[in-house]
Amino acid sequence: MSTVEKIAMGIIGIGMVTTLILPGRQTPxxxxxxxxxxxxxxxxxxxxxRR
Known part of the structure; x- marks a missing residue:
């Protein structure tokens, strides 16, 4: 994986975790x-x- 791909995956991962743990979010x-x-x-x- 290139550096750009690693950075993009890190940003997406942090965003997902943040969204899931903050109160008042709609996890499903x-x-x-x-x-x-x-x-x-x-x-x-x-x-x-697409379905």
Whole structure:
């Protein structure tokens, strides 16, 4: 992994942890949005419709 990739993953990881532990957050919606991001990226790469 390049340095840029490591930095990007670190920022995403810190954002996820912060979002999950702060009070008043909607954890299930946050998890769904992150999984939707990855599913959408995979669907785009495979040229299939998003679900």
């Amino acid at each position: 919606k946050v998890i769904d949005s992150f999984s939707g991001l990855f599913r959408g990226s995979l669907a785009t790469a495979m040229a299939s419709p």
